[in-house]
Amino acid sequence: MVKKETHRKSDQRFLVLLGGGESGVGTAILGKKEGFRVFVSDKGKIADKYKQLLEEYKIDWEEERHSEEKIMEADLVMKSPGIPEDAPLVNRLRGKGIEVISEIEFASRFTNATIVGITGSNGKTTTTKFTYHILKNGGLAVGMAGNVGQSFARQVAETSVDHYVLELSSFQLDGIEDFRPHIAVLLNITPDHLDRYHYNFEEYIASKFRITKNQTEEDYFIYDADDAVIDKWLTNHPIRSRKMPFSLEKELKNGAYIKNDQFVITIDNSQITMPTSNLTLEGKHNAKNAMAAATVAQLLKIRKATIRESMGSFQGVEHRLEKVLKINNVQYINDSKATNVNATYYALESMESETVWIVGGVDKGNDYAELLPLVNEKVKAIICLGVNNEPILNAFGNCVDLIVETRSMEEAVKQAYQFAEKGDTVLLSPACASFDLFENYEDRGRKFKDAVRNL
Template sequence: MSASSDKHMTLAGESDRAPVSLVILGGGESGVGAALLGKKKGCKVFVSDAGSLKDVYRKELDAAGIEWEEGGHDETRILSADEVVKSPGIPEKNELIKKIRAKGIPVISEIELAYRYKGDSKIIAITGSNGKTTTTSLIYHILKTAAVDAALVGNIGDSFAKCVAEDPKPVYVVEVSSFQLDDIQSFRPDIAVLTNITEDHLDRYDYNFENYIRSKFRITENQRAEDYFIYNADDKITTQYIDQFKINSKQLSFSMEQEKGAAFIKDGDMYVRTGDDFMTMSVYDFTLKGKHNQYNTMAGSLAAATMEIRKEKIREAVQTFQNLEHRMEHVATIRGVEFINDSKATNINSTWFALESMEKPTILILGGVDKGNDYNLLMDLVKEKVKAIVCLGLDNKKIHEAFEGVVPVIVDTTSAEDAVKTAFSYAEKGDVVLLSPGCASFDLFKNYEDRGTQFKRAVIDL
């Protein structure tokens, strides 16, 4: 554990010393979770958000007696903190972050804070440029099928820190981004999964692909000999760079191109081997279809096998798995156009992750109640992948300002039905219509579930 981490633990536990001053930058799901955990562990917590907080988060903070601010930052107070927990959405080039770094104040991510207090619980952590949400969800489903008491946390599910604070579990399945890994110190997954690495997020990594690659491999840096690192042997970037990192854990690879490693697919069958045990299963029994999902299924099955889950339970789970509702949920394919419901994406980070996973030309349905969104965060992905934007909201001015001249088509709509019909009119066979709004839903819908349900109904009615 690092020196700053030791200081945090020691001060927080000593009643005769002043409590550690812990500042949380960003009052979203992860930030509020970190605040609740910090408060529970005796820290003096202050939450600061440049945008506005959701009512539900304001109430949670108030109920816990945690001070907070929105619409700006009290720099004097922030720069007197002992430690800062930074939202993964805040880049290093942010002026306030530069000032915090210049003062030498330790900056950590929410997953680092949660790790410190997780006790003896096991961690399965999944990262990668594509497929991590599906792989994370599948691993969680396998554990639940096998009656393992686990929590789904991180970028998908609940805040890791909040779960540790309020409902601790013996196993945490954590989806982690490169941004979260950038600010770890001691975070150590028992099982680390790297799905793949593609050239992304370069604006956050000084347009240096190797910086991003190093960030992804940080998932292994604290692992020990008894831990596992599961990776895609067919991913050229992963295999090209893997030997440049000191990895102490047991390495297990999966492949569709070669019959070696811990898992592979041959003649339509998946083989999973860990130790002396092995299992086989036909890919035609997978509920997840497509080549990319065969990789995800191998990764998830391998992770479960290292947990000594019975192969019958792994098979059962792979045959019954469905993606979470409203989170990258396949709705239907109509005349060659795929419709995906990601209504749970209520912030720009979530939309960013959704777009990152798109492998076909995309018509993006975007908009709603803006919470101070910086649409520039999406710019590179939109340029690369989006052929049209359908705005679904009452005030779409910022979206137009951000993407006029970047995307050839930007259209306004005010209902799910209109949005779906409009998106379909611009789609061609082989395209994807992605509802990933990046905004709250309260201008036109009761909540994100209502928005997703109306979207699905409109697709089915086409």
């Protein structure tokens, strides 16, 4: 891979950060290091830990307002992924010819490390952590960032590694210009965040495919060959990078598939096989995540023995099909990270016993129809956990005999305890965002685990 030249230090160009969270403050630190004059502006409150960092690095900041006159003097603006692309302030900045980019774009301009970028509607965190786990075990100097851990920008500012594994959301990809991962991974595409994309699924698909925007013939694109949405897009929009598909349904000349209970990964004339039983994670979706991670590792020349060992030692991700406790022979599973229908589909698909399902939250325009066959087959009771449970009641009211509404995690878990019998599973897999009753999906997952432990 031909390395690009990093940008030279700025002659006191003015960098403005919209948003004082992890990505904003990380970018501020990197900007300061690279010689920019830096200003952080947040319309809300900035957390104390970030204020301390800004003070420590002597970075100018404001909270609970945007001083527009000052912001409009910027040479370059990095906006937080949470701020929509068409926010009025962003439109005014662009109207004035000021470049507005994402943290991922900014940080990538100041590193020569090889970048592995991982996106998809579901499985990003698991696959990112899995890939990092294998590469680290393989002895590479590797960092992990994006939507997990410390921001990419801060890591570029404070550490020196040869490789980065980045978990990338569509929001982060919307703000790229020159960002070019050597290896891009697209796990799947299902409707999500459509409120951000004018309820236009095609816009959301295009956003995910931005990960390939700057790739060349020297780069690689790993993707799910079973995903009809991805397949259709690739038919109509050729990409330049080398395609490395993975599949559960077909054998592939180049790429990864499963045959006779063996993972088979072929890259040109190099092949690795390993028993699927090696994998500690359960479910078809995790088999796909594992194939994607192992393909990255093989492309980066990690030893086959290390890949095999890492498959067996990776323990998964908190809040993603996380086994909490078994009480009276009932297994309690925390899948709070399932914030959309497709993630919950994977969770229900992997259930092997009668299931009491805790579901609900902020509905992002969900279509629950694809869950109906699984609910009919596996779910004995539904516990709604949200401020507005009407969409769930309407979708599943005729499917199960037991369906109740709750307004707190403690109440939901107590109801689940009442409904569950020996051999059953209680599954928190909300299919919705968490912001009606919780701070975020982590808070929701922790409260579930606390409530289960308090039974």
